[in-house]
Amino acid sequence: MDRQKQIAAAQEKVLPELVLKNAKIVNVFTGEILSGDVAITDGYIVGVGRYRGQTERDVDGRYIVPGFVDAHLHIESSMVMPDVYAMEALRHGTTTIITDPHEIVNVSGAEALRDILHAAACSPLNYYVMLPSCVPATPFEHAGAVMTAADLLHFKENSHVLGLGEMMNAVGVINGDPVVLDKLAAFDDKIIDGHAPGLTGHALQAYVGSGILTDHESVTFEEVLEKLRCGMAVLVREGSASRNLEAIVKGLVDRKLYSSRLAFCTDDKHLADIRREGTVSSNIRQAIALGMPPIEAIRMATINAAQIYRLPHIGAVACGYRADIVVLDDLDTVKIHEVYKDGAAMSAMKMPEPMHYSEKLMNSVHIAPLSEETFVIPPQKEYDVIGLVPHQILTEKIHMTQEELNAGLQDGTVCKIAVIERHHATGCHACAYLKGYGLRKGAVGTTVAHDSHNIIVVGTNDADMRAAVEELVHIKGGYTIVSDGAVVDSLPLPLGGLMSALPAEEFIPRLDAIIRKAYAVGVKENIDPFITLSFTALPVLPAIRITDQGLFDAENFRFLT
């Protein structure tokens, strides 16, 4: 901010560059709606009141609200690159994002962080980064990198870094694991995000008392209330998979509890969902539809998030704030008329030049040579089988005899699943049986595999599984479907094996197409062919998983093979 320009324009000593005239301005500080103009110079709001400007634009009595803040998200879940994500988010009124590049850093470590921080600096958004606290996410798998407290400290002073990303290792915290506490101590003077699903009572007190500020994993109002009482800031999540908003907002509305410690986030949201319903704009709309006063919903989406994350010039339409502004047709449907970022109209904004990412990120799939043994499962008396649950990412542990297994393989209810380490070509791999995926022929593979992002491949036969893995190596990561030795379809995700280089308009139909083709080779309709698959390797989710180190009992935290 140039103070001289700011001060001169505020007093019309030099006319403000742009004035949005005749607005109903939502004041997030007082909760009022005030008629007036918004004067902008040099990307900042210089005054709110009555103003003349070098350029004047009449908003015809529409509402002006601050640009929205998405308080917690992983861009990787959109499956497009940060610049594509940014333009998409901007269209929907989101001007500030607080991201945790947990996935890509699990692939490429410090190099990924450097690239992401460069992307943040180049972004049209206010793009903030929480440094991933859990790389690797667990000791039960091989990720692409290990990030210690010392490794993270190298990035702490970057102006885009707000603190430490979601501390998923709640067990480590409440047991006082020194490695975990080291990371917390290193970010004592910054924000530390939490991840505390269902944590309650004394354990929650310990978790919060260790210095963790936020949580975005609450699913009930009661959970939110207990966390708020502890002093946590609660981010109400509504993403593609985790839709927690309704239960929480209903409780807030019933209790008329509108705390400044509540904000909105999307966490994981796919691009097609964003295109259809927006990012935080969708949270706002749903909250209002559930009876939350519109100004409270807008506060949650703006100033509350900015204050929780200590962002001083963000989240309000007031002098000295960034001219990040959303013009709305009304406050009920929150229909967006125009978005201004740093005073520039989104409708006139061009797609930024694609960023250049480093070789390590764009070439992240490295496997040891496959062998005849890779997909072989030795005969056993009884088999532990991963059972998928329709519409859920939870799994169930199933026991099968050889006969049951054979029957399942025959009727297509059971197929093979393999996880192959793909970062450092260690050759680590594991293979097991999967029930409920429904593949009738061929193989389906992905390099998106939470949280270590090794290769997961599912197949009815070893040859197609092998061909699918080879295709994933060939396209440098992505999704693939192989049948009878031929590639049915592939969606390359070259950035870390997680994100596409395509623009949004091309990506969405390509993703739709490969999903349709997965159903065509037999994947059951109540299973998301790629997303469900990508969670089968996450050892922190119940009940049974598979990592590159073996079949894993996620309830007793021990390997089964």
Place this chain on the structure above:
Amino acid sequence: MDRQKQIAAAQEKVLPELVLKNAKIVNVFTGEILSGDVAITDGYIVGVGRYRGQTERDVDGRYIVPGFVDAHLHIESSMVMPDVYAMEALRHGTTTIITDPHEIVNVSGAEALRDILHAAACSPLNYYVMLPSCVPATPFEHAGAVMTAADLLHFKENSHVLGLGEMMNAVGVINGDPVVLDKLAAFDDKIIDGHAPGLTGHALQAYVGSGILTDHESVTFEEVLEKLRCGMAVLVREGSASRNLEAIVKGLVDRKLYSSRLAFCTDDKHLADIRREGTVSSNIRQAIALGMPPIEAIRMATINAAQIYRLPHIGAVACGYRADIVVLDDLDTVKIHEVYKDGAAMSAMKMPEPMHYSEKLMNSVHIAPLSEETFVIPPQKEYDVIGLVPHQILTEKIHMTQEELNAGLQDGTVCKIAVIERHHATGCHACAYLKGYGLRKGAVGTTVAHDSHNIIVVGTNDADMRAAVEELVHIKGGYTIVSDGAVVDSLPLPLGGLMSALPAEEFIPRLDAIIRKAYAVGVKENIDPFITLSFTALPVLPAIRITDQGLFDAENFRFLT
């Protein structure tokens, strides 16, 4: 905070050191009152809920609220040293103070700041410092020091420093004075306190847009509302002289506007007033008496202030927060039962050892030799006379002919007033006439003289004025009354000529005594003998003042002599 201890005690793996049992706990986050215990270890709250402890203290259903935060004050106004002030504030539930050592730094510059920051580090309070932005306060007087942006930057990283103190030079800000903007730029990433009495419209937009966050000078609700709308944090002041709370709180209550951007402060409060009515505790009580919901008043006095000043472990009774706790008998009269600072009961706390201040601060009165000329006012056709206004610190400009003057001198309505530079023995001095003080004999002098704290002496004759000045030099600063060449009474204020070294119990009667004696030598009852005097040299207050550089027209900003 020791995380291992915190985490262990939160889960009773090691019993908390102290548990306050059976309390009604005010939760400032949710606005609830919850029954439970508060567990404390190592000076921090480790848990709220049901707890057993190594020591348990039953609070018998009393209310537990966070220790109070006084969001803006000048300790100098109490006229006692910081350690005496601290113990007095603690008794009244104030556990955190945000101070601006504006007065003492005007006397002794960087050396005063060093001493004050040392006092802050030794204090039982959470003692924060805003670095004085206006030293000297104006170019129309000689202060003891000049503090540039570069001088202030030396202290910026001290852990007790939160930012830049009240920017009184509003005119400099809105005119874009580069020296002023340099100071604002230097504290861009910290808090900048404002001082914007009556500032409104585009000028206020410019002032706030320059990066100034707070204001404590509002006297009407409308003024508060405009400042809140601009994004300012408003500190509602109730001090010894400026009593702004009633008008503002009435407006807040009428409009039900309870913003998280409102806090309480005392600004300037004398020790006797503190002893009688408390510090922030008095603001809370008055607000509740005016109809503010008790929990809102407590929020203003605790978490709101902590959040405005970005103090992460202060302002709430919750895990991870400092165990700064006030136990109240009830929420209506806010009667204090006990105060805990860092988990230690105030009632068992000992007065800290007096701190050693540097020679420069304890020996701050240095004048050039007085001469026959010092108190001579050359004859003029007409005289500009300073007219005191009963019960106010404003003055009025009075014109007097020689005849009127002589009559006034005769009947005791007019006397002489002189200001003598006392920091660097420059010999700068000025003398004029003062109407309305009411002295019948002798002289009254003080080294407390806002904001440059030169010597002010008022007298009916030159000999007693001279004797008073010499006495002030002799006692190294303070208050004095001289009559017929003899000292009637003196109150030494050796710390910078501003603060007494006496404990509270001795100081209050000594101050009472000298004030009584001032009335006995004729000071009018509607004038505060020393405080009113100490403002006659403040050139920013209308209408007419006197500095060491001459009689000053404070409405047209020019010297009259």
